[in-house]
Structures are given as structure tokens and as C-alpha cells.
Amino acid sequence: MSISHLLLTTAALAAVVTPGSVTITDPAGDVSPAGSTKLDIRRVTVKNTPTKVVVQVAFPGVGERYDFPTGNVSVWLDTDPGRRGAEFGHFMEFWSDYRFAPVQGWREQATDDGCEGEVRSDKGNRLRWFRFTVQKTAGCVTSDAVRVAVSTMNTGDLEPYVEYAPPVRDHLGAEHQWTDWVTVD
Numbered sequence: 406m407s408i409s410h411l412l413l414t415t416a417a418l419a420a421v422v423t424p425g426s427v428t429i430t431d432p433a434g435d436v437s438p439a440g441s442t443k444l445d446i447r448r449v450t451v452k453n454t455p456t457k458v459v460v461q462v463a464f465p466g467v468g469e470r471y472d473f474p475t476g477n478v479s480v481w482l483d484t485d486p487g488r489r490g491a492e493f494g495h496f497m498e499f500w501s502d503y504r505f506a507p508v509q510g511w512r513e514q515a516t517d518d519g520c521e522g523e524v525r526s527d528k529g530n531r532l533r534w535f536r537f538t539v540q541k542t543a544g545c546v547t548s549d550a551v552r553v554a555v556s557t558m559n560t561g562d563l564e565p566y567v568e569y570a571p572p573v574r575d576h577l578g579a580e581h582q583w584t585d586w587v588t589v590d
């Protein structure tokens with residue numbers, strides 16, 4: 406094994422850890438397939454405090470209030486470095502509901518464990534951002550370090566009514582790509 410290979414391996418193992426919060430920008434217009442950019446992820450901020458984890462996801466925004474598409478936003482939380490994949494997720498369906506749920510194998514699991522999240526939007530409801538919060542409680546999120554992955558799926562629009570086939574997707578980076586670990590500052 407060469408020295409350069411050793412160095413590369415060591416660098417790959419040293420996870421990047423950011424205290425407090427991290428903000429990642431995502432390219433504009435990189436939805437796939439090309440189409441509506443209503444759910445084009447532009448910026449994600451992860452804030453980790455002793456009491457909660459807050460993830461804000463920013464979009465380009467729309468001119469009219471509630472000019473939301475159909476589709477969903479998924480925010481995956483990795484809270485356990487020793488376990489593969491996400492442990493929890495925020496799942497928001499436009500015009501339907503919002504759920505915070507445990508996750509296995511990147512799939513939302515049914516639950517009645519009392520683990521609750523919360524979603525807020527920009528005041529004008531112009532699709533500028535959504536903020537997903539989960540309080541740290543026993544049996545729910547408790548870890549000192551978290552990282553997130555974000556995906557959107559735009560399945561269509563209401564006025565005028567249209568269905569996109571296939572849906573228009575975007576991810577923060579790539580599908581299931583994690584941010585750096587964010588520790589409590």
C-alpha cells in the first residue's frame with residue numbers, strides 16, 4: 406500500500422464535524438427530470454442545540470400565497486453513527502399531512518411512540534422555506550451529533566392541474582447524501 410493511499414484512507418475516515426450549525430447550498434435548477442422548480446432545494450441549514458434539532462430547507466419561492474405544488478419534502482436524520490442509514494425523518498406531503506417518524510432502510514415506519522416534530526413555513530406562505538424541528542426527548546432524538554439528508558418530489562400542480570410523470574425530484578447533493586455531522590456547540 407502506497408503512502409498516498411494511506412493518506413487518502415485516513416482522510417476518508419476522519420469525519421468532518423461542525424459544531425452548532427451548518428449551511429449547505431444546493432445548485433439552482435438541478436431538478437430531475439427538468440421541469441417545475443418549485444421544490445428546487447437551494448439551501449439547507451442544520452442547527453443542533455442541547456434541546457432540539459432544527460432543519461430549514463429553502464426553495465426559490467413563489468409570487469402568490471399558497472401557490473404550492475403537489476408532492477413532498479423529506480428530511481432524514483442520522484442520529485447514530487453506529488447504525489446504517491437514517492433513524493428518523495420529517496415527512497411533509499403538500500395538501501395532505503406532515504409526520505415525524507422513525508425510519509428503517511430509508512423507509513418511514515408507523516409509530517405511536519409519541520415522538521413529535523413540527524413544521525413551519527415562511528410567514529407569507531410563498532414557498533420560500535420550511536423549518537422542521539424536533540425536540541430532544543428520551544426515546545426520541547437524544548444524540549449530541551446529527552446529520553441530515555433532504556429530498557423533494559414534485560408530483561404536479563393544482564392550478565392549472567397537472568401531473569408530472571415521472572415526478573420532478575431534487576436532493577441536497579445526491580439522493581441519501583448526508584451533510585457533515587453537526588454537534589451541539
Ligand SMILES: [Ca+2]
Nearest residue numbers: 431432445446
Ligand atoms: Ca437544487
